[in-house]
Amino acid sequence: MAPRQTAVPDHDPLDPRHAEHLVGHEQAERAFLDAFASRRMHHAWLITGPKGVGKATLAWRIARYLLRESQKQAGQAQQQAMGPSLFGDDEPIKEGQEPAQSLEMAADDPLFQRIAKGGHGNLMCIERGWDERKKQWRGDILVDDVRKVQAFFGRTASEDGWRVCIVDSADELNRNAANALLKILEEPPEKGLLLLVAHAPGRLLPTIRSRCRKVALQPLPDTGVEAVLQKAFPDMDPSDSLALARLAQGAPGRAVSLAQGKGLAHYRDLVALLKTMPGISIPDAYKFAGRFALKSADADYKTVTALLLLWVETMVRAAGIGETALEIVEGEAAIRQRFISALGLDRWVELWEKMGRLIMRADAVHLDRKQVLISLLMMLDDAAQGRFSA
Numbered sequence: 001m002a003p004r005q006t007a008v009p010d011h012d013p014l015d016p017r018h019a020e021h022l023v024g025h026e027q028a029e030r031a032f033l034d035a036f037a038s039r040r041m042h043h044a045w046l047i048t049g050p051k052g053v054g055k056a057t058l059a060w061r062i063a064r065y066l067l068r069e070s071q072k073q074a075g076q077a078q079q080q081a082m083g084p085s086l087f088g089d090d091e092p093i094k095e096g097q098e099p100a101q102s103l104e105m106a107a108d109d110p111l112f113q114r115i116a117k118g119g120h121g122n123l124m125c126i127e128r129g130w131d132e133r134k135k136q137w138r139g140d141i142l143v144d145d146v147r148k149v150q151a152f153f154g155r156t157a158s159e160d161g162w163r164v165c166i167v168d169s170a171d172e173l174n175r176n177a178a179n180a181l182l183k184i185l186e187e188p189p190e191k192g193l194l195l196l197v198a199h200a201p202g203r204l205l206p207t208i209r210s211r212c213r214k215v216a217l218q219p220l221p222d223t224g225v226e227a228v229l230q231k232a233f234p235d236m237d238p239s240d241s242l243a244l245a246r247l248a249q250g251a252p253g254r255a256v257s258l259a260q261g262k263g264l265a266h267y268r269d270l271v272a273l274l275k276t277m278p279g280i281s282i283p284d285a286y287k288f289a290g291r292f293a294l295k296s297a298d299a300d301y302k303t304v305t306a307l308l309l310l311w312v313e314t315m316v317r318a319a320g321i322g323e324t325a326l327e328i329v330e331g332e333a334a335i336r337q338r339f340i341s342a343l344g345l346d347r348w349v350e351l352w353e354k355m356g357r358l359i360m361r362a363d364a365v366h367l368d369r370k371q372v373l374i375s376l377l378m379m380l381d382d383a384a385q386g387r388f389s390a
Contacts (some may be wrong), residue, residue, distance in 0.1 A: 016056035017116045020107040023252060024220045025054055029103050031215060032062055037100075042189035042213040044196065047171070049217030051199045051252030056168050059195040060115075061103040063123055063164040068111055070122070070161020102245050105260065121158030124149065125166040141167070143176035150180070153189040162191050164335075170196035170210050171203040178205050185211040219250020228252035233259055240264060243328045247307075258303065266304045270311065271329040273377065278342075278384040280377060289373035305359050308376055309374060312352045319345050342386045350390060351383055381383070 004238060007329065022029075028047075035041045045062070047055045105112050114120055126145045128138045149165050157163055167173070173181060182205060185194065196212060227237060229252070236259070244264055248255035258264060273280060273288060292301040315336040316324040317337035324333055340348065355376055362372040 015084060016060045018107070019057045019060070020055050020112075021104070022054055023222050025058060025217050026216045028217055029061070032065075032260060033100055033103070035213075035215075036066070043192060044185055044194040044212040046196045046201060046204075046209060046212035046214045047217065048198050048201045048214065050219055050249070050251045052248065052251035052255070053157070053219060054252065055197045055199075055217055056166075057253075059166045059168065059197055061105075062193075062195060063166060064105050064115055065100075065103045066164055067115065067120060067122060067285075068105065070159070071111065071376065073161060076302045087305075089154075104311050122161065122163045123165075124152050125168060128172055131157050139172075140174040141172050142174060143180050146173070146177045146180040146184075147286060149194075151182060153184065153192050157191075162193055163189070164193045164195065166195045166197065168197040170198045170208070171200045173204075178208060182208055187311045191284075202230060220252060221250070222246060225250060225255050227254045229255055229259060232256055233337070246328050247310075248327050261299055261303050263303050263307065266300065267307050267311075268329050271309060271332060271335070272303065274311070274332060274335050274339075274351065277339075277381045280381045285377045286370075287372055289370045289377070292373060293368070293370035297369075301373075305373070305376070309352065309356055309359070312348065312355065312380075315340060315353060316348050335350065337379075339384055341385050343388060347388045348383070351379060351388055354390070355379060 032041075032045070047059055049055050094157065107113075111120075115123060126141060126149060128141055129145060130136075131138045149167075152165060153163060166182070170181075181194075185208060188194075194209075194212075196204075201209060201214075222242065222245040225248055226238075226241045229241045229244060233241075240259075244255045244258055246265065247258060247267060260269075273284065276284070291297065292304055314325045318336065319340045325336065327333055343351075358372060358375065361367065362369065
């Protein structure tokens with residue numbers, strides 16, 4: 001199995017490899033369990049939904065379940081070959097037997113631990129790799145990564161039963177890697193399962209999507225996200241849990257990331273600046289942007305730019321459907337109303353797109369982050385005064 005590629009503790013219960021539970025998505029689990037019980041399981045599953053909603057966690061739960069069933073069946077076959085035991089044998093699985101009701105496996109189960117540590121020969125995961133020259137994670141999954149999958153399915157299985165490959169995430173495959181994966185999907189290996197995690201399935205080749213069974217995970221209600229937050233942060237104030245749940249828009253993984261990265265504090269400071277518009281204080285803008293200028297603030301910079309785009313997107317979406325977005329910080333509704341009245345919906349959509357392009361360009365060519373944030377704030381201040389240039 002591929003090495004870990006995220007800087008998380010070895011036993012972080014929130015990391016998909018170690019997550020014992022999955023809140024919500026019972027219908028998606030039921031779909032897989034029914035397919036497995038029918039003995040007509042599709043060889044590739046495309047798991048889609050918003051980032052942080054639980055797609056990778058579901059993929060790892062499926063993998064653990066399938067490898068456990070393979071282990072059970074191998075043990076039963078061995079028992080049958082050896083004849084009756086002095087102590088009696090477990091009942092064999094019978095065709096048409098009532099299927100399992102859950103993918104749950106206890107975290108202290110030896111198989112769970114073995115898989116979490118990367119010690120199962122019938123499971124691999126491909127992700128974006130480390131660029132040694134640039135000292136950062138690559139922006140996409142390369143064809144060489146997918147060739148490892150071809151070799152994995154091509155060689156003799158190290159253990160009996162199913163082999164599973166998780167691709168996290170499939171929308172990060174570059175063109176050559178996607179074409180290489182398509183060849184595997186066109187000639188699926190016997191007892192081989194591909195689990196493709198995709199945040200933006202529209203980026204995938206249509207031919208890849210057409211060869212997969214699709215499972216779409218929906219955002220959770222605020223109560224579901226709050227339940228995850230309370231488990232991860234037992235001492236968190238309930239009002240903060242609710243605010244983070246609303247900010248995460250139904251994605252518990254996103255809520256946890258925001259909680260770990262001071263996302264709620266950044267959001268509150270950002271809204272405080274928006275409240276002063278039009279006519280933002282230039283020193284206040286520079287002071288705010290300066291907090292994210294250093295390389296050590298890389299994660300915080302990405303969080304605050306994402307939150308800035310989210311705020312504009314939420315305003316545009318609420319205005320477009322004629323509804324008032326839920327407030328995370330008191331007074332947000334009035335700020336949004338003032339902004340949308342100053343410029344008009346179509347112009348705000350253009351501005352949102354322009355801001356997104358600036359952020360992407362800044363990441364690509366390493367523009368000064370402080371200046372990027374100041375430019376974004378000035379764009380919003382101009383828009384609040386009814387001024388916009390494409």
